[in-house]
Amino acid sequence: MGRRPRVEYSGAIYHVIQRGNNREYIFQRTEDKLFLLNELQKRKRLKEFLLFGYVLMGNHYHLILQTTGISLSKLMHLINSSYGRYYNKSRKRTGHIFNGRYKAIPIQNEQYLFAVLRYIHQNPVKAGICQRVQHYKWSSDIDYRDNQEGLVDINILLNMMSDNRAEAIKKYSAYVEQEDEEEYDEIDVLGDESFVLAIQPSKKSPTRKDLDQILRDTNLSSTDFEHLKRGSRRRDLIRYKVDYVREALLQGYTLKEIGENIGISATAVIKLTKR
Structure with missing residues (x-):
């Protein structure tokens, strides 16, 4: 492996x-x-x-x-x-x-x-x-x-x-001095569920949708879709970004792939998972 x-x-x-x-x-x-x-x-x-x-x-x-x-x-x-x-x-x-x-x-x-x-x-x-x-x-x-x-x-x-x-x-x-029972060198990520998911995306599905289709499936208008693809920072588009990021992670895309598709950084993708 x-x-x-x-x-x-x-x-x-x-x-x-x-x-x-x-x-x-x-x-x-x-x-x-x-x-x-x-x-x-x-x-x-x-x-x-x-x-x-x-x-x-x-x-x-x-x-x-x-x-x-x-x-x-x-x-x-x-x-x-x-x-x-x-x-x-x-x-x-x-x-x-x-x-x-x-x-x-x-x-x-x-x-x-x-x-x-x-x-x-x-x-x-x-x-x-x-x-x-x-x-x-x-x-x-x-x-x-x-x-x-x-x-x-x-x-x-x-x-x-x-x-x-x-x-x-x-x-x-x-x-x-407090007792610490955790073994932090035996795990891969230290964070809550959304952070772990963002850092460790699931395996790629052979039938997964492409990223643009995932973005369209958030019910964006055609105009807003184009704005997001160009990296728009409009606040009213955040909820669509969140839905897009969550679904893309579930389908096995990496932070870099998800972010590059809508013009944001991997760090910004992680922040969206916490909303």
């Missing part, structure tokens, strides 16, 4: 997981973890992404990030290639160090974003490495507790918790 193609769109937030080849250890030394963090910092200086959280474990790492000036696939290729070269050179070895491609889970909103942040910060505790989240050195938990804006973009999430920074950190600390 072929791999499911990744869905990427501008402004998306992802929970990224990269494991070592055959789950072998890829961070045996302090220098290894520092190299990856320095590589992330180097890419951050180029304003290519926002980093909301990370944890470096022995045989894998987690990132929560939002790309801004680069595609996720290119960013991960640059980071992993650089680390792979460093790792092989430092061990005088050759070959792959990562277990195939990374996994990237799209995150719909701040509710799921906070939950994933807690989940990755609790990784060392659940692995039996330490007893408390704050006892682990190689995660972004310390950035949040110590109010360190730099590699990690802590201000965005802390400001959501409170306008008062001391109160926000207190709320963060209490939240991250």
